[in-house]
Amino acid sequence: MADVQYDRIGIDYAALRKPDPxxxxxxxxxxxxAETIINVGAGTGSYEPNDRQVTAIEPSSAMIHQRARSSAPVIQGYAEQLPFDDNSFDAAMAILTVHHWADKAAGLHELRRVTRGPIVLLTFDPAQRPWLxxxxxxxxxxxxxxxxxxADYQHWLGPVTVTTVPVPHDCTDGFLYAYWRRPTAYLDPALRAGSSSFWAIEDAEERLGLLAQDLESGEWARRYADLLTLDAYDAGYRLVVSG
Structure with a gap:
């Protein structure tokens, strides 16, 4: 766990990943x-409620340094080794972070250990295939x-409810599939920097050249015309709630 990915790629996250209301x-x-909440993989503090007592856990110093002065107190640490006693918090949250954990099962077991109430995860269903x-x-x-x-979440956490989180067409949070109705955004390297996935694809620039061609020719608009009529889109994001 010594190699913290976001120390290298998370430099502009505070600007690119603004919470969508x-x-x-x-x-x-x-x-x-819940009055006391632990936010694990907290990043720059997106989606932390400001009317509760939140304790943030984040491994990356680059992300921690971008947290606002008014944000919740943060401890540099990992989901798999939470420095708290059993049942220390009313609730837990982990927002678009579980896929980065080295041991997902251990991290979620830790969340369950330190939480006496609901665990709220915003995650992505890999069975979905957005147009990108x-x-x-x-x-x-x-x-x-x-x-x-x-199905893994129920295996690790016990009974869960899974709810679709539609992505608004004007979503303010620049996560991977946020720009589903604004395809030109994917041609902007500055905006792509807000998603770790692009850093893992070696030929992203070359492949996106095909998107640029289709946008210029009008082929993209013809192929995905149905999307242009939608105000929100099921891009695969899910709210998983345990307890």
Whole structure:
């Protein structure tokens, strides 16, 4: 766990990954009335409720340094080794982070150990194939390798509820599939820097040249015309809630 990926690639995350209020609303509703919350893989503090007592755990110093002064207190550490007693928190949250954990089962068992109430995870269903994978098939392979299957969460946490989190067409959070109705965004290296997946695909620039051609010719708009009528899209993001 010494190699912390986001120490290398997370330099601009605070600017690129601004919480979307509609997604935040779903997360806060799932947290219920919890007053003390642990946020694991907390990054720059996105989606941390500011009206609760939040304790953040984050391994990357680059991410920690981008946290606002007003954000929750943070401890540099890992999901697999949480420095807290059993049942220390009313609830836990982990937002688009589980796929980065070295030992996902151990990390989720730790969340269950230190939490006496709900565990709220925003994650991605690798069975989904958003349109971007047509241009970057390596994304689908990457998702299959890194992302737990939905059935894994019940195996690790016990009974869970899984809810689709539609992505608004004007989503303010620059995660991987956030720009589903704004395809030109994927041609901008600065915006792509907000997603770790692009850093793992060696031929991303070359493959995205095909997208640029299809956007210029109008082929993309013809192929995905149905998307242009949608205000929100099921890109595969799921809210998994345990307890």
């Amino acid at each position: 509609r997604i935040a609303s779903a997360i806060y509703a799932a947290l219920g009335s 994978t047509d241009y970057l098939p390596a994304l689908a392979t990457l998702d299959d390798v890194r992302m737990p299957a939905m």
